[in-house]
Amino acid sequence: MYDVAIIGAGVVGAAIARELSKYQISIAIIEKNSDVSEGTTGANCCNIYEPFRQPKGSLNQKLLIRGNEIYDEMCRDLDVPFKRMGSITVGFDEEDREKIENMYNKAVENNASGVRIVNREEIAKLEPNIDEKFKFGFYSPNCGCVWPFQLVVALVENAMDNGAELFLNSEVKNVERIARGFKIITKDKFIYTKYVINCAGLHADEINNSLAEYSKYTIVPKRAQFIVFNENIGTMFKHLVNRCPKEGDRGLNILPTVGGNIVMGPVFETAPDKEALGTSEDKIEILKKKMSRLSDKIPFDKVIRCFAGLNGKEESGKVILGESEEVKGFINAASVDQGITCAPAIAEMISDIVKDIFERDYEPIKENPDFNPKRRRIYRFKELSDNEKEELLKRDPKYGRVICRCEMITEGEIVDAIHRNCGATTVKGIKNRTKALMGECQGGFCEPRILEILARELGKEMNDIQYDNRGSYILSDNI
Ligand SMILES: Cc1cc2nc3c(=O)[nH]c(=O)nc-3n(C[C@H](O)[C@H](O)[C@H](O)COP(=O)(O)OP(=O)(O)OC[C@H]3O[C@@H](n4cnc5c(N)ncnc54)[C@H](O)[C@@H]3O)c2cc1C
Numbered sequence: 149m150y151d152v153a154i155i156g157a158g159v160v161g162a163a164i165a166r167e168l169s170k171y172q173i174s175i176a177i178i179e180k181n182s183d184v185s186e187g188t189t190g191a192n193c194c195n196i197y198e199p200f201r202q203p204k205g206s207l208n209q210k211l212l213i214r215g216n217e218i219y220d221e222m223c224r225d226l227d228v229p230f231k232r233m234g235s236i237t238v239g240f241d242e243e244d245r246e247k248i249e250n251m252y253n254k255a256v257e258n259n260a261s262g263v264r265i266v267n268r269e270e271i272a273k274l275e276p277n278i279d280e281k282f283k284f285g286f287y288s289p290n291c292g293c294v295w296p297f298q299l300v301v302a303l304v305e306n307a308m309d310n311g312a313e314l315f316l317n318s319e320v321k322n323v324e325r326i327a328r329g330f331k332i333i334t335k336d337k338f339i340y341t342k343y344v345i346n347c348a349g350l351h352a353d354e355i356n357n358s359l360a361e362y363s364k365y366t367i368v369p370k371r372a373q374f375i376v377f378n379e380n381i382g383t384m385f386k387h388l389v390n391r392c393p394k395e396g397d398r399g400l401n402i403l404p405t406v407g408g409n410i411v412m413g414p415v416f417e418t419a420p421d422k423e424a425l426g427t428s429e430d431k432i433e434i435l436k437k438k439m440s441r442l443s444d445k446i447p448f449d450k451v452i453r454c455f456a457g458l459n460g461k462e463e464s465g466k467v468i469l470g471e472s473e474e475v476k477g478f479i480n481a482a483s484v485d486q487g488i489t490c491a492p493a494i495a496e497m498i499s500d501i502v503k504d505i506f507e508r509d510y511e512p513i514k515e516n517p518d519f520n521p522k523r524r525r526i527y528r529f530k531e532l533s534d535n536e537k538e539e540l541l542k543r544d545p546k547y548g549r550v551i552c553r554c555e556m557i558t559e560g561e562i563v564d565a566i567h568r569n570c571g572a573t574t575v576k577g578i579k580n581r582t583k584a585l586m587g588e589c590q591g592g593f594c595e596p597r598i599l600e601i602l603a604r605e606l607g608k609e610m611n612d613i614q615y616d617n618r619g620s621y622i623l624s625d626n627i
Contacts, residue, residue, distance in 0.1 A: 150176045150313075151513075152502060153332055153341035155320050155355055157184035159296055159491040160481050161347035162303035167495035168502060169310035171513045176339055177304060177312055178332065180319035182617050183577045184570060185300035187349040189488065190580075191374075191425070191457030193403055193414070195388055196292035197489045198235070200255040200263075207467060208485050209258070214493035215486075219292060222492055225521045226302035228294065229406040235291035236266065236274060238282035238442070239392035247392050248286045255288065262289040277384055277445045291388050295406050296488050297580040301570055306523050308569035310516060315339070316573075317618065320348070322358050325475070328509075343505065345479045345498060350422045350460035352482030356472070363474040367460040367483060369422045372414030373431045374457070375439075378450040378588055382408040391442055400438055407583055412439050412446070419458055427454040452590060461485075469494065471501055477509070526564065530556040551601070552594040554587020562598060566605045573606060575599065576616040595622070 151173035154161045162184060165177050181187075196219050202209035223230035239248050248265060255263040266285045271278055274287065308314055318334040323344060332339040346355045353367040382404070391400040403411040415435045432454050439446055462468055462483040472478045481498055484490060506513045527540055529547050540547050540560070547560030565572045565581040572578045575585070578598050585591035585598070599622060603610040614620045 149329060150174045150339065150341040151506075152176070152343045152345060153178060153330070153339055154345045154347055155323075155332070156187070156347035156349055156352070157181075157300065157304055157314070157316075158187045158189040158347060158349050159185070159300050159303075159488055160189075160349075160484060160494055161345070162300040162307070163491035163495035164345055164347065164481065164498050165307035165312050166303045166310075167492075167499040169307040169312050170499075170516055170519045171503075172516050173502075173506075173513055175307065175312040176341065177307070177314045178318050178320055178334065178339060179314070179316050182317050182574055182614065183572070183580075184304050184314075184316075185297045185580070186616070188457060188459055189296045189300055189349075191455055192296065192372075192459075192488065193401060193411070194293050194296055194405055194488065195235075195403065196230070196232075196294060197486050198255070198260060198288050198290045200251070200258045200260050200288075202485070204254075204258055207469075208490070211484075211490035211493040211497070212486060214496065215490040216290065216292075218492040219294070219489075223294065223299070226299070226306055226523045227526050228299050228302045230292055230294045231406050232290065232292040233387050233404055234287065234289040235388040235390065236271065236278075236285045236287050237390050237392055238271060238278060238285040240281045240283055243394070244392040245284055248284055251286045255286075260288060260290065263287065275385060275387060275389055277443045278389060279441070279443050282442075287387075293388070293404065293406050294488065295580075299488075301581055302523055305568055305570040306521070309523070310519050314570060320355060323355060323478075325359065330477070342509075343477045343479065343502065345481060345502075347481045349482070350458060352460070352468070352480065353462075356468075356478075356480060356482070359475045359478060360472065361474065363472055365468060365483075366463050367422075368463055369419040369424070369458045369460050370416060371419035371424060372416050372457050372459065373427050373435060374411050374413030374455055375432060375435060375448075375451045376453045376455065377410040377412070377447070378452050379408045381410055381447055381450050384445070385410055389442065391438075400442065402439070402442065407586065409452075409586075414457070422458065422460070425456050425458060427456050452588065469497065471505060477505065524568070527561065529558045529561060551597050552582075552584035552587065554589050554593075555583045555585075557582045557584040557594075559601060562601050563605055566602065573602070574614050574616050574620075575602065575622065578602065599623070 153176045157179035199213040322333040324331045329342045357364040389402040468480045468482045549559040579585040
């Protein structure tokens, strides 16, 4: 029997797993997909937000403050790219001016450092490609960006290095109460645990409601669509730029990413269901029209792809964090706001709850004396100095064979991504860990070679390698 079972390997579940691996307890991470970070965490704006966006003193604000401040050290320890690029919210009419002044006052009230109101001249210096009509803005240096997929891989890998176990392809169908714990029923196994932490994102309601009688809740999905630009325009915008929120124009963002691409969006809509990840031409056209109001220089011919993300919030919008009052030992971490930013803080909060309930039901849990917060270094070949490249090539010549020519990703990086804890088993897994297939050709040249490497390293036939989830075979025998 595990001490704790975490259902869902998105950013929230992954951060909790790592936090709990600091203690001498057994941890199972149960994920329905063939890889981690395939839910909401896999498709969003990737920002580490500033704390002043939430009401002063609210739980959300506390989580944002703590989450934001943890990021530098956490990403350093885990060797995850993280950049504090800062943000500018721009406006042009009186209504915008008032909103921008309010934002500034709220930020100052909340002790935000380095924030200021900027005029046209300064906007032009910070972001020369923003339309001239934007005469004033609110600047904050504390906003950052991360690649959430890589963060989740790193968190889970580090949790596993410290003793946690990961079960992929293990959709939880039901959870039952048993004496002193729970029986988790997946398609092909039972997992027994003293406590459950429900981090199933969009599907957290189904997990909770399989146990609860009077504390059921409903998660409602909302869809957001984005466009991604070729890396060539990566230097055109340097900060997160957002349009001062207006009726019908909520949250229009220009998002520089840690990977060098620019993402723009989103346009929001109610999603028909929790799997509706398709994009639509009409929404993308609306998005492009809206974005061109921010800058008429945006080169839409450099768009390389579109994608959609789904956010899941409880019907009334409330955050659901903590032990269920009805089902003791069952902890929800669901319907969170700005979950990428808040996840490390949520993890600390849930870890405190787990410590308390262990003490209540058993005895205090002890710290793990062998806990190592650091992840083994990842060699990103193109970022190394000439000396480092030479040294690495002597140790492993696979780093001398470029597989993805657009992104300059080597065989050594791909093989390493397969053989770590929480390693890649699919083509998409390689793409998201290494950035191979993400360039202009979108895998046109390197995908067959990656398929070959995956098959060789995993001891499988090429026909058995999938793009991502069950059934997405690339070669024809399995279709
Ligand atoms: C468009 C958009 C933009 C956003 N931008 C930002 C941003 O810039 N900054 C920020 O901080 N936040 C942002 N967010 C919010 C953030 O993405 C989410 O709060 C966060 O990703 C939620 O993480 P999670 O782990 O709770 O859920 P998820 O990432 O959805 O993880 C849940 C996991 O549970 C698994 N699962 C579900 N059901 C089962 C089951 N039955 N059995 C086993 N596993 C199961 C899923 O497969 C999934 O892996 C954005 C959200 C959206 C939609």
